[in-house]
Amino acid sequence: MAQFSRTWTYFEGDWHEGNPGIMGPRTHAAWLASMVFDGARVFEGTAPDIDLHAQRVNRSARTLGLNPTMSAEEIVGLTQDGAKKFGGDVALYVKPMYWGVGEGPSTILPDPDDIGFCLCLFEAPLPPPGKGARITKSKFRRPSLETMPTDAKAGCLYPNNARALKDAMDQGFDNALVLDMLGNVAETATANIFMARGGEVLTPAPNGTFLNGITRQRVIALLRESGATVRETTLTYDDFLAADEIFMSGNYSKITPVVKIEDRELQPGPFARKARDMYWEFAHSGVKAA
Secondary structure, eight states: OOOOOSEEEEETTEEEESOOOOOOTTOHHHHHOOEEEOOEEEBTTBOTTHHHHHHHHHHHHHHTTOOOOSOHHHHHHHHHHHHHTTOSSOOEEEEEEEEEOSBOSSTTSBOTTSEEEEEEEEEOOOOOTTOOEEEEEEEEEOOOTTTSOTTSOBGGGHHHHHHHHHHHHHTTOSEEEEEOTTSSEEEESSSEEEEEETTEEEEEOOOSSSOOOHHHHHHHHHHHHTTOOEEEEOOOHHHHHTOSEEEEEETTTEEEEEEEETTEEOOOOHHHHHHHHHHHHHHTTSOBOO
């Protein structure tokens, strides 16, 4: 049986400790993947951009044809209530979820108004600041908007990420750069990607094949505020092979420097350090966890 870190989940009007059962075998999402979620963070008494994560999970639900039942403000308030249950300075992952329960006019379609909601918070330590990642190129690619709901944070997208990640790990790497269907870099298997070259920061332009991450957008804004040039553009794998610096952004780990690409060793660079420092300063200036 799986062992989970300390967890509290709000479901059907109450808080439940641990990993409560929320679906049955007839639940639409359990067999037809009508589930969306979002991921936010609580750490050091802060909950950065929690409002944007709450808004996005509602947008994701609508993208899959589900009518959200909670306002963003209610999700933020529940997050603050749930964080109090852990006490002390504990880093948490915050996961609001919606899923289809009943069938719509076709078995394939969920009933848009028969949906479930929960908010799950669990202990998840942040990686140490200096911890870097080793990356390679994935043989798998990101789908386009015409083939999958890439404009939602939907659970059905993640098996593709998982096989890219597993393939990279099987080769001795930590993560993989995943290309879009045109052969340009989209993101990594778990996070958005940045590189630096010639004193400017470059990152793939959102083209409908990957989520324009909330942490990604925040990092771009903070770096630009610092005076750095940040360009969203088309980037190839060869661009990353020749980069001066590479780093990832994502909600789970925030800023992660890349320390190796293929057989080329890299050092954590100044832009990654600046992005992390500025993000931490931003986080402590905003919404408090409780």
